[in-house]
Amino acid sequence: MAGGWVIEIDIRKYFDSIDHERLGEVLRRRIRDGAILRLIGKWLNAGVLEDENLKCPDAGSPQGGVVPPILANVLLHEVFDVWFAREVRPRMRGRAHLVRYADDAVMLFEYEEDARRVMAVLPKRFGKYGLTLHPDKTRLLPFKRPDRMMRRRDADEGPYKPATFDFLGFTIHWGKSLAGKWAVKTRTASDRFQRALKGISQWCKAHRHEPLERQQHVLNLKLRGHYGYYGRPGNRARLWTLLHWATRVWWRWLHRRSQRGLSWAAMNRLLKRYPLLKPTAVRIV
DSSP states (O other): OOEEEEEEEEBTTHHHHOBHHHHHHHHHHHOOOHHHHHHHHHHHTSOEEETTEEEOOSBOOOOSSSHHHHHHHHHHIIIIIIHIIIIIGGGOSSOEEEEEETTEEEEEESSHHHHHHHHHHHHHHHHTTTOOBOTTTSEEEEEEOGGGSOBOSSGGGOBOOOOOEEETTEEEEEEEOTTSOEEEEEEEOHHHHHHHHHHHHHHHHHTTTSOHHHHHHHHHHHHHHHHHHHOOTTOHHHHHHHHHHHHHHHHHHHHTTSTTOOOHHHHHHHHHHSOOOOGGGSOOO
């Protein structure tokens, strides 16, 4: 596996900009039952209650339920998946792949010329359905294996470094395997890591006066959920880093809940009685 070129897709405010008329056209091609179509239409036009004000937008799909992801997936399947399979892939010189989950997607190409051709027509394709690609977050990236990248003209600068990209909360990058060979690896994306740590800190601050057994229970639930999603081969170090900072955050808010504070020696004794869940206690898949 030598890598290639990646197009990182970002649809600007997708759930807020779904065109009801275009969505209706796609649904009518897939659904023949008029009663179901009318129910979907009523649901889309029902409006959203925000701060005691009812808003009935002409576009978008209200979020918070189970229906919006389904409708979003149906529309993007027609806009993106079907188009890629029927129109794009047969015209490519090399291999091409599309990976999509809801409105998050990346396109993978073997050759740069194929990637640039598709990149040029993407805005027109999405614009046809009333959707807009984010101009900064939608980008074309080289993702060749480091030892296959062209060397710089100045030998002192060394080889080019392949770009990294984020997908579904992970940063995808090249790294060395235990056998010393180049492999595509994943690690927790920085923004998701910071968001997880911020959530733990906010909870510890709000509940620092609750019994320690209760605090330990909730923190371990948060850690278990994080490990369950981000526990992937090659990402173990990031899980241990989260545990380290979660422990420090817990100590900080316990330290502030009384004037006497809490020394680290006392915190270590507390952790023996109320230990936080370690990544080794959760199966890494």
